[in-house]
Amino acid sequence: MQVQFKETGEVPQGPILVAGSGPLALAYAAQLAAAGYPPVALLERGTPFVTALVQPGAAFNSLRRWQPLAEALGYARQLWRARVPYHTGCRVTAIEAQAQGLRVSTVNQRGQTRLYEVAHLALHDGLEVNQTGLPQQSVAGVPVVWAGDCREVLGAEAALLDGRRAAQQVAAALGQACPEAGLEAPLQAARRLQAALRTLYQPPTGTGISPDLSPETVVCRCEGLRAAGFAALQGAGSAHEIRVVGRFAMGACQGRFCARNTQALAAQAGVVFEPQDLHGRVPRWPLRPVSVAALAAYADDQ
Structure with a gap:
């Protein structure tokens, strides 16, 4: 909104x-x-x-x-x-x-x-770094440089500075060094501010998912999955089964929004589900799926 x-x-x-x-x-x-x-x-x-x-x-x-x-x-x-x-x-x-x-x-x-x-x-x-599906190193000789919210969530002003820092890295990789001084100090100041805000706004412990969660509660927005769907997976023996069979954390966001809730539900079922393991095992570019019907609706000259 x-x-x-x-x-x-x-x-x-x-x-x-x-x-x-x-x-x-x-x-x-x-x-x-x-x-x-x-x-x-x-x-x-x-x-x-x-x-x-x-x-x-x-x-x-x-x-x-x-x-x-x-x-x-x-x-x-x-x-x-x-x-x-x-x-x-x-x-x-x-x-x-x-x-x-x-x-x-x-x-x-x-x-x-x-x-x-x-x-x-x-x-x-709260805000979280958006690294879903992004490669951590160059791909087929093409430099990959992270900047802004996919590297650190530091605010709009710091994101612009980080973009300039990333541009320097790209230029250096192409053999066109163009150093610009004075970028790191404001980025460090932004890091201190964000760290302080995270501390001040840290929610109290013990406010996780309730064990008597309503079956109609939406857990995975991308796939439209509710808590009742997870209850049907109580026999799941692994996090992989929860994803592949249950489709939790398998949507367009690849668990960016639902992984923590899925982890809490899995813990109640005695299954270890680590959100940090998702992206390395199943890399996926952060693209929104487009239907064939939507593509067919475009005119030939588009």
Whole structure:
């Protein structure tokens, strides 16, 4: 929804609940509020304010750069002006479809539950490096260089700098050295900031998949697989069988979004499923499948 909003300025109609973990959820909620569509609430799984008191070093590293600090204060101001409730240590436990939207169940660290009836739920559980299917070295003599979010998630500004660093590597590989000084220092500063934010927004432990998960819960979005499909694999003896037979982590994202949940479900069944092993064993370029019908719809001159 944030991508849709940033690219088109359009906001889904009806009440929106923003939930998850990390500063991106805060940014999206503030952007909605600034556009005149304040969410009914912002639910943060982590406890950044408590963590800042316990680990002041992380708080210091997140505040030492004025630009991110000013941005965060701007988001807080937007939420305050729009009277958007901001609850930390709160997580979503269930999402049920209703005739008029969604019924979202939540619980906080004190065990207090609350229901929200909304039209839309924006979920965000942090950012992860997108290396799915990418080769780690040159292929058939063609240089392969990682940059931006497929190497490190450091923000838009740092991604541009990392792109320039990658361009230097490519130029050097082609025998056209063009060194540019001053790239590493801002990248290091961005790394410190992101490390501090990860610490501040780290969700509490013990908030994994519930053993009484609803059979209708969607686990793998690419393949449209639900928890009930995993229950049918209780006799699976290996992670390979879970993937090949059950199709979990076999979709277009190759487990980027569902591998952690699949790992938790596999652990409940006594099967070791390591997400970090997926990409090395079954490499796949990050391409979206295109049907033959879609290709046939193009005119000959296209």
